[in-house]
Every structure is written in structure tokens, then in C-alpha cells.
Amino acid sequence: MDFNSLIGNSKIKEYLTNVALTNQNLHSYIFAGKDGIGKKLFAMNFAKMLLCLSENKPCNTCKSCVSFDGGNHTDFMLINADDGKSIKIEQIRLMQEKVVEKPIVSAKKVYIINDAELMTKEAQNCLLKTLEEPPEYVIIILIVSNESKLLNTVKSRCVKIEFSKLTNEEINSYLESHGMDKLSTSMLEQCDGSLKMALNIGNKAQEYQAIEKIINDLNKVDITKIWNSSEILYKSQDEILDFLDYINVILYNKLLKNDKMMYINSIKVVEQTKKNLLANANYNMCIDNLLLKLWEEFNEQSNRS
Numbered sequence: 487m488d489f490n491s492l493i494g495n496s497k498i499k500e501y502l503t504n505v506a507l508t509n510q511n512l513h514s515y516i517f518a519g520k521d522g523i524g525k526k527l528f529a530m531n532f533a534k535m536l537l538c539l540s541e542n543k544p545c546n547t548c549k550s551c552v553s554f555d556g557g558n559h560t561d562f563m564l565i566n567a568d569d570g571k572s573i574k575i576e577q578i579r580l581m582q583e584k585v586v587e588k589p590i591v592s593a594k595k596v597y598i599i600n601d602a603e604l605m606t607k608e609a610q611n612c613l614l615k616t617l618e619e620p621p622e623y624v625i626i627i628l629i630v631s632n633e634s635k636l637l638n639t640v641k642s643r644c645v646k647i648e649f650s651k652l653t654n655e656e657i658n659s660y661l662e663s664h665g666m667d668k669l670s671t672s673m674l675e676q677c678d679g680s681l682k683m684a685l686n687i688g689n690k691a692q693e694y695q696a697i698e699k700i701i702n703d704l705n706k707v708d709i710t711k712i713w714n715s716s717e718i719l720y721k722s723q724d725e726i727l728d729f730l731d732y733i734n735v736i737l738y739n740k741l742l743k744n745d746k747m748m749y750i751n752s753i754k755v756v757e758q759t760k761k762n763l764l765a766n767a768n769y770n771m772c773i774d775n776l777l778l779k780l781w782e783e784f785n786e787q788s789n790r791s
């Protein structure tokens with residue numbers, strides 16, 4: 487792993503490389519930006535460079551690089567929300583116990599707190615102590631997608647690096663170079679600059695195409711046929727919110743080309759369906775209704791506009 491294999495945000499790449507090579511690091515950073523654009527990969531790579539023992543960082547061969555890649559570097563710690571929901575004060579205390587011990591392999595110690603906005607208030611207040619007076623060998627990186635959840639006192643003690651969304655060209659060229667098909671314009675809009683989302687969609691291109699077909703067929707076939715050919719929606723309970731967002735991207739694109747009330751109404755129908763699903767309404771009935779109402783919008787347009 488090195489920066490060359492990461493896409494996008496080339497200025498940040500340059501900056502972090504320079505920091506690591508010239509040993510001009512600060513003690514605490516916030517890596518901020520949308521989910522799925524590579525913040526964690528950048529942070530991991532930066533950490534590896536900071537810890538590397540050679541001049542040509544990361545050399546991939548020194549003791550530090552090898553143990554970093556092996557996931558067992560004694561001077562490195564990656565902190566995650568263990569339960570996926572919150573990072574607790576106990577985790578920060580454990581980190582602080584390690585922080586005060588001098589590095590063993592490398593000249594520095596690096597701590598990455600992933601999804602740092604999930605730190606409880608207590609955890610953040612506890613972390614403050616370390617941010618205020620870090621040992622000189624310590625570097626802390628907070629990765630956040632939703633900065634508003636960090637305490638101002640925490641933010642003010644870190645240097646913020648703002649990551650940009652990836653461009654559509656960057657996403658498609660990445661997919662192509664990894665043997666995947668390019669995404670359509672609607673699919674790229676659904677990604678909104680997130681490679682994570684692009685890979686997700688790329689792996690499910692058939693599903694997304696099937697959804698596009700359902701919407702495009704609405705004004706061509708009767709409702710029974712629509713229901714019968716929409717298996718993809720009925721069986722995708724786990725991903726339905728993504729799929730509904732995608733339907734809205736398609737509807738929105740249609741609206742841009744052809745300013746008709748039916749598209750606005752249809753978008754409202756989709757939004758209402760999301761609300762109903764989140765309120766635990768009967769799943770199949772929600773999909774039945776969604777399709778029926780969309781079909782009505784598409785087929786009663788002449789009466790309305």
C-alpha cells in the first residue's frame with residue numbers, strides 16, 4: 487500500500503507525503519469529508535510513512551513497514567466503534583495508557599480514531615487531555631464524516647484536512663482499471679463522489695439496471711406487469727433505502743429534461759415510502775403502494791398537466 491495506489495485528493499497526498507518525509511508533523515489531525523472517499527486509506531498510509539524506519543517512506547521492507555502491513559505494529563493503534571455505534575471512554579483510556587509509553591520499533595507512535603464523531607462526549611473530553619499535552623512522539627488522526635458531532639474544544643486542537651469528493655472521471659477510471667464496468671450518469675450521481683458507494687453499485691450493476699428498467703417501463707405496461715417484474719425491490723429489504731434514493735436520482739434526471747408535475751409527485755411518493763419503511767410499515771405493502779402510485783403518476787399525466 488502506498489499513496490500511488492490511492493485515487494483523488496492529490497494535493498493532500500502531496501502534503502502528507504511531504505510532512506512524513508520532512509518530519510514536520512503536527513500532533514493531531516482531523517481528516518474530514520464525506521463517507522467512502524478514502525480518508526481511512528490516506529490515514530493508514532500516512533501512519534505507515536510516519537512510522538517507517540527508512541528514508542524512502544514507506545519502504546515496505548523495514549521492520550516497521552512489515553509489522554504495520556501485518557497488522558501488529560506496537561507503535562500503532564486503530565480505534566473503531568466496537569459495536570458500530572459509539573467509541574467509549576474506556577477505549578480512550580486504554581489508548582491513553584499506551585500513549586505515555588515510549589515507542590518501541592519506530593521513532594513515533596500513531597493513533598487513528600476512525601469515525602471519531604462516534605466518540606461519546608465523555609470520550610471526547612477524556613481525549614482532550616492527550617490533545618492538549620501530547621508526548622512529542624505521538625500523532626493522533628481523527629477521521630470524521632460528520633464534524634458537527636465533535637466538541638469545539640477537540641476541533642480547535644487539531645489541524646483539519648478537508649477531503650474532496652472524487653470526480654466522476656476518477657471513479658470511472660478506477661473501476662475500469664479494476665476490471666469493472668463504468669457507471670452510468672444516474673449511477674454516478676447516486677455515488678455523489680464516494681468510491682465506496684461506486685464499488686457497491688459497480689458490484690450490483692445488474693440490480694441498478696433492473697431498477698432503471700422498472701421506472702422506464704412505468705408508462706409502457708400495466709400495473710400487474712410492473713408488480714410482477716419488480717422482484718428486485720421486494721427481495722432487497724436491506725438495501726431498499728439506497729435503491730429508493732436511486733429511483734429519485736432517475737426521477738430527478740427526468741424532471742430536469744422535462745419539467746412535469748408527475749416527476750415531482752413521484753419523488754414525493756418515494757420520500758413518503760422511505761418514511762413509512764422507517765416507521766416499520768409492512769414491507770411488501772409499502773412496495774406495492776410505491777409502485778402503484780408511481781404507475782398512476784406516470785399514466786395519469788395527461789389528466790393532470
Ligand SMILES: [Zn+2]
Nearest residue numbers: 538545548551
Ligand atoms: Zn519502512
